[in-house]
Amino acid sequence: MERIACFVDGFNLYHAIDDLNQDHLKWLNLWSLLDSFARKAHQETVSVFYFSAYATWLPDAYKRHREYVNALEGIGVTPVMGFFKEKDRSCHQCGAHWKAHEEKETDVNIALYMLNESYQDNYDRAFLLSADSDLAPVIRLLRKEFPQKPLRLIAPPGRRHSKESVAAFGGHPSLRSIKKGKLKHFLLPREVRDVHGRVVAVRPAKYDPPV
Numbered sequence: 001m002e003r004i005a006c007f008v009d010g011f012n013l014y015h016a017i018d019d020l021n022q023d024h025l026k027w028l029n030l031w032s033l034l035d036s037f038a039r040k041a042h043q044e045t046v047s048v049f050y051f052s053a054y055a056t057w058l059p060d061a062y063k064r065h066r067e068y069v070n071a072l073e074g075i076g077v078t079p080v081m082g083f084f085k086e087k088d089r090s091c092h093q094c095g096a097h098w099k100a101h102e103e104k105e106t107d108v109n110i111a112l113y114m115l116n117e118s119y120q121d122n123y124d125r126a127f128l129l130s131a132d133s134d135l136a137p138v139i140r141l142l143r144k145e146f147p148q149k150p151l152r153l154i155a156p157p158g159r160r161h162s163k164e165s166v167a168a169f170g171g172h173p174s175l176r177s178i179k180k181g182k183l184k185h186f187l188l189p190r191e192v193r194d195v196h197g198r199v200v201a202v203r204p205a206k207y208d209p210p211v
Contacts, residue, residue, distance in 0.1 A: 003044060004043050004045045004123060005126050005127070006048040006126070008048065009128075009130030011052055013028075016157050016159050025184065027068065030048055030077055031048050036182075036186065043125070046123060051080050052082070053105070067202065067204055069081075071188055071203075074200035082105030114128070125149060125150045128151060130154075131165075133164040136165050153175050161175050187209070190203045
């Protein structure tokens, strides 16, 4: 069997789903979604890595995100969390001042984990779920250093692949996109249980599917 490793740009995916205005789609089973891109006859998904960061200054969103990460861990996904850095912002015209938050480490973590998993020979083929042009350098490096390990780039729903990433691939054969209607078929149950049958997460009310 050909081993598949999957790497998910969490915020890139989150904002794409958020733009659909269907919050219930955020309670997404990443393992089964990405496994649907594998050819069942000779491919097996062996790992899924989820890269994101907690918006700790937003209590409700922070709580929902923690519950979702618990759910992902319960189904075997490995979360890799960065952080947000607070920055002072100001308007030179009106003199207003405010605090802004900038996500840190996610792109670097994705690149490092993809390279490490490649050097450790933990997979035969990789799926990268992201439309972020900042990941083009690691795509180029992986194609150069590990030509025997094919890489497939998957765009979140409603997003186009960046020109930089397409150029890094050198063409379109390995590009895929998630159709908007596909997500509803890969949602987590209300209660998520681990391999021992213990409830590790409960779907937040905001993510309840429409009646």
